[in-house]
Amino acid sequence: MGRRERPLDPTEGPVARFAHELRKLRQEAGGPTYRAMAARAHYSTAALAQAAAGDRLPSLLAFRPDCAYLAVGEGAGRVVLWDGRLGRRLGVLADPETATYQYVSALAFAPDGRTLAVAGDEGTLQLWDEASRRRVGSPLPTPGDTVSALVFGRNGDSLHAMGNHTPPQTYPVGADGAAGPVCRRAGGGLTRDEWSRHLPDVPYRRNCDY
Template identity: 50%
Template structure:
């Protein structure tokens, strides 16, 4: 496989788009190959894993990435699967135990608030949630 993924309609008769440049390579290097794919249960999100351990989520409607790459141990990911409610992504590789990635927005916000303390400044918001406009979400009246 190459570093590109084609999306097709449910009948597999019409290509609906191509997710291009999934894993950009340095000038002169070979692009990272796609190793594993998984759709969320509702089909709105596609998880794409590369043979160098890169893991990225994509919005299938807009064909745009959802945030940056997810943190991985760095070895080739062999298998991906979403939980039945789409709130968690699981990834496996040859030498790393099952990795669990909670994806529910409420969990991600709680995690960001916990990492930053009891408040989330605009700068911290853009660090953890770079693709969304700033909203004050951490409750400063109670610890996280």
């Protein structure tokens, strides 16, 4: 028989509440070992045991900078949004038409809390708009290695991704940083004739420097 878990007060904060809910879930499932639960949820046994003890949250969680929301990655590739006190489920980030069933390997909120970066174990990397629960653009290109860590730059205009077997990758994700690749892909901006044809009521301005 394993050691008896110490009592918890779920009102002490998010970590204690999460531990309380995890223990409750385990009890309702018939008391499986944390090793068995970890295998199903794609967490490490130590991460789940520490979470249930009230020591820390699992690594596949991300609080919004203002702590109003919590994003929780699941083994089926979904991300569930909770309020900061884990008292109410707010929504799910998932697109049934493009579900890949990869488990979520890393999460990160942008500094303004509006964008969430979600990585999958097969190397996928996607930005989501937190308010609309919709994808932001196409998936970002990666080397294909599992993304194990994500962090936004201080101003939110860049995203840094770390894999287990590949060098760190940096992605421009702000409006200014994204303009360059878009302009190069389009072969330049609109000419004056194209501008007057598509935007006749808007004064012309140079729109690409590439």
